[in-house]
Amino acid sequence: MLSLAPEKPKAAAPSHPPVNSETLLIEVEGVRKAFPGVVALDDVSFRLRAGTVHALMGENGAGKSTLMKILAGVYIPDQGVYRLHGRDIALTSPLDALENGIAMIHQELNLMPFMSIAENIWIRREPLNRFGLIDHARMYQMTRELFAQLAIDLDPEAKVASLSISSRQMVEIARAVSYNSDVLIMDEPTSALTEHEVAHLFRIVRMLREQGKGIIYITHKMNELFEIADEVSVFRDGHFIGCKRVEQLSHDEVIRMMVGREITEMFPKTIVPIGEVALEVEQLTLDGVFHDVSFSVRQGEILGVAGLIGSGRSNVAETLFGVSPASSGQIRINGQAVTVDSPRTAMQHGMAFLTEDRKDTGCFLNLSIQENMQISVLGGDNLKAGFVRQQALDEMCAAMSGTLRVKTPNLEERIENLSGGNQQKVLIGRWLLTNPKILILDEPTRGIDVGAKAEIHKLICKLAGQGVAVIMISSELPEVLGMSDRIMVMHEGRVTGIVDRADATQVSIMTLAAG
């Protein structure tokens, strides 16, 4: 146990709660991992005890996922000590980790879309019959048993491609549990889940804790921390800041450790004057997906959209923006009836749409931050004789990433190398550059840390103050409640109610969402 790394100055002295070393599952010390241009982890230490839920907190890009990927054998650290059950170990591949009893649910979904749920779960461990061939019947049976134990209701034979993101997340969880490993790492497992599923997940997590497993739980959601975690380690800028028992911490203290400063207001909602009706939707229908959706949103107003997973909120947003044009119904913008048949026409009507899945429909992963940000404004004034006015655009992008505090060495960096939260900020920047009149945000703060979240919320309020009509879909109830002027609730592809800010409570929304 020897590390030659020099002591790094730290914002707060790392402090570990006293532990009985016999219950230590994982111990890492002095871990360093650098990527081109970025040191993701620098002299980081971390301990996991058996029978505990250990939360990991930190801003976007703090290095949480990187550390977990090292624990799970995906990355090989540049330097550091790794002890498992008190034994030194050097993992070389994810398989290595799995065989040593470490399973991980990654931040990004890692499923094979064209294969069945059962095949995804039991890959590499398929039951064989006496001819050495795969016994599908038994595999489905095993899946049903696993699902029964976890109270998941999915058809094991269904193809993963046909599942919603949340169901896919549940499949990931089931697979991780099925390894029956000593250590289970969950990297933001709830970012795609709503309250219902989260509660359900927590029951699973508690069950595993009872069985004496060690669970590492990464989240940006403060309430989850206090609900499920026993201990919490905080990271900032690739450094380990400290580790405490949750009981010894308050909400504000965690934030201070993460951000290094106070954040006073969580939902900085400012009441702004509400103007004319900007967007009006009547009887909007997409056959087989959602029906008779009617609502309106005014200039300066924030319309929150709540609902359970798969209630069709994202589909409504996609239809509004022309991604999948409506089969019937009417859209009126500033009182004018319009046909929106493609995102292009939607943009011409002053709309902007931040999609929920940034990897699939947001980022151009191998292009630079700058190119990602300016792609939607390559027209009009920014075009001269067919040529793009690069200088002006670059300045706009630089200013925007400054405003949004995108953490990156420079704007030429590929967006792929940013942490999830920073990618999200770049995409928000892309849409803000278009100066939208109507802004549709689908899960705008998914996977975003508290600091950045507050900034984004402030920004949304500021835009509303400038007269932009905002539609904000969110699965985080506190966010919807805190930010919206009115809340529309959906259930099974239909609007079940539109509630004013004053009348909205957690309970009233959930009742409508349940149908």
Place this chain on the structure above:
Amino acid sequence: MAISNTQALGKSPKSGAFRFKLPAEARIFMVLLGVALVFELLGWLFVGQSFIANKERLIVMVLQVSVIGIIAVGVTQIIIMGGIDLSSGSVVALTAMVSASLAQTSDFARAVFPSLTDLPVIAPLAAGLLVGLVCGLINGAVIAKTAIPPFIATLGMMVTARGLAKWYTQGEPISMLSDHYAAIGAGINPIIIFLLTALAFHIILSYTRYGKYTYAIGANRAAARVAGINVNRHLILVYTVAGLLSGLAGVVTSARAVSGQAGMGMMYELDAIAAAVIGGTSLNGGLGKITGTVIGALILGTMTSGFTFLRIDAYYQEIVKGIIIVVAVVADQYRQRNRRS
């Protein structure tokens, strides 16, 4: 409280299981039937005879795509795994040369290896398979170890193997092959070899881990790695298997022509890929079936025989063949989409 994926859409959670859904292969089979029926109809109209009710023609239809089919069985696996193989045709030529050179009879004065004539048939067969295997192994190893695109790695092999085939006898064809060797390609033997190969790999792909890994890597390579699959090893394995099958195809080709020639197998890689894709294998990886590929190959064979049957000029044949490849894939996609929504 259960989590269900089908709360919306007014679908009961289980409805999917009961919905009538034709498997992809059945859809492609319809295309095959359609093509055959069109020829049958035109046959009665313009030629005055049946297209299908002719035993010899049925045999040729399959026979002429047997070699392509054997290659396509390997190529299908590579494509399912998210790769591509442009080298098959050249590997066919190289193996045809090598195996033919070991199958010569001693009554030929100018044998390539005068001391290696009249060998038992197993020798050229084994040598051919081995050459194919090595070519595939090199493809796989290069792709796995250097992470260059398979398109480039196999393009390199395509050029190199063709060069090797020409160099082997300085372009001279190899003839006077033993009767035992010729028997491999005689009569309907190529058909039998093709169908047995297809059957074997159909079972392997559907019911073994080898198969599951192949689909998993093609569907999502990162996910496959995270799930603990040794992606690189499997990659090498699949390319090696495909090389082996190209080797087999080379042996069959040379046995069929009773001669080994450096120009053999030209462009076969494209026909094999076409057979796989017409058969429903997606070039994006993760999707495909050997049964589909067999039908895809049969569609190509039926077209060739049909054109000759209708006495369509060779120019038009090519013109129409290109169009039909596109139409077959479009039709398949269209039906797929229709059935979905």
Place this chain on the structure above:
Amino acid sequence: MAISNTQALGKSPKSGAFRFKLPAEARIFMVLLGVALVFELLGWLFVGQSFIANKERLIVMVLQVSVIGIIAVGVTQIIIMGGIDLSSGSVVALTAMVSASLAQTSDFARAVFPSLTDLPVIAPLAAGLLVGLVCGLINGAVIAKTAIPPFIATLGMMVTARGLAKWYTQGEPISMLSDHYAAIGAGINPIIIFLLTALAFHIILSYTRYGKYTYAIGANRAAARVAGINVNRHLILVYTVAGLLSGLAGVVTSARAVSGQAGMGMMYELDAIAAAVIGGTSLNGGLGKITGTVIGALILGTMTSGFTFLRIDAYYQEIVKGIIIVVAVVADQYRQRNRRS
């Protein structure tokens, strides 16, 4: 026990901004220089003369890849956009036939169109470009409207266009072309056409919206659509541009040979793709530069000249060419990775 005891590299998180980073093209240029230097060295050792210091040789090196290069400029754009084009070689043949048939002089008794001889040179040129444009347009439209893989759509075009080229004069070559037409392919004109085309599209790809959209679609097609790009229209546009360039290549080829033949351009598509990929264009889309492609083409040209210069047998040329294609791409990737970490 430590996993690794190496000292920290002492890089602060910001060091990236100051890091020296060679652009991709510079790296490929090194490969070109390397190849040329190897030949220079071997030249002094075995041939006793300089490889590079020879004006005529330098001209041939570029001249012989000019046609491939013109095609590759279009193909690069398609690959950046996430597509592929297998039809270029056949389109070259078809346009060569059509434009040659309109460039015949009247003193030839058996002209293809006896009434259309002695036309001004603009006629065959325009006809050739138009044919290429239409082929590209069809490729693009099929891909955009039916969403079938570009590999299949352009494979179909490859077969069909070759068939059309053969059908056009029933395989008969077209000769007796006017001097004005021949001038297009005379001397170093093909080089000039190639470099001007490359320069124009280098500028277009780097500094116009057309270029930005091409990269964006290649990087993430779904995201490009959501970002307001009319993806289908742009797709058609880029395939059309590539078709146009294949058409131009066809005109240059036939002008150079002063003859139109249906067998022209065979396998050019693969050389063009190889040039693009050696030049650093990624087959996954979203990455690539025209400058890289030009250097990629020059690498191929240097190799051909180098082999002839060293008097290497044709067999070995092919064998080595395949290996070099792979090695060039591997080397490029390797350096890329090294520079990164």
Place this chain on the structure above:
Amino acid sequence: AKLGVTMSAFDDNFLTVLRNNMKTYAGSQKGVDIQFEDAQNDVGRQLSQVQNFIAQKVDAIIVNVVDTDATPKITKLAQSAGIPLVYVNRMPADKTLPAKVAFVGSNEAESGTVQMKEVCRLMKGKGNIVVMMGDLANQAARQRTKDVEEVIAKAPCNGIRVVEKQTAKWSRTDGRDLMMNWLSAGLQFDAVVSNNDEMALGAIQALKSAKRLDKTIVAGVDATQDALTAMKNGELKVTVFQNAAGQGKGAVDTALKLSRGEKLPSMIWVPFELVTPANLKNYQSRN
């Protein structure tokens, strides 16, 4: 009568002339129905085409074989189906041809010999030559190159040396590029012996722009229209004429006769003929 023809390639210049001659001649005969297939230089494809013709029950099959090594198999297929078979242009490798099988064409071994002998005469038996070869996977390329080498191995031509031989894949542009590469390497030679006219024409273009043409003898094979024009302009010195009309007519005639059950000699020769500026006008309108 129904005739099925499989050509080794449709885009070869000489074979196109041959094919067109067959077509015209068959068209002039009453009740003859002729169908052409393109084997695209692939033996496997050609075998399948023969088998398709057999399934079709044509009255006779004409084969322009891709590679003569594969003929025993083709002969066997036709023989066991009882369908008459005529090989055209390229001579089959069979030791003996059975009944109902015939060959119409020339001896490929002649073309290169005739060509080289004339070049040798022009060079007065000594000097340096370069050889442009066709695609090496192709039989004609190998045979013609071998012919050339055999001629210069013996007196009176053994004063001639091959300084370089290389492939230009039958094509004019490749021929031109190859010649430019040679010239840039400073290669010294007195004659270019090319396996076909196309490559020879490419060489002429390159030699012309390097101003070396007047000092160089260029020889091709095929006597295509372009080649004859080049010869008329004094650029090409030697080419070899294959009688496409004779071969085409002969093949169709033989096939028809065999299908009527007539007895015929199994080898019908249509020899190669040397073309030089001296006898050029006899050939100008023949192919």
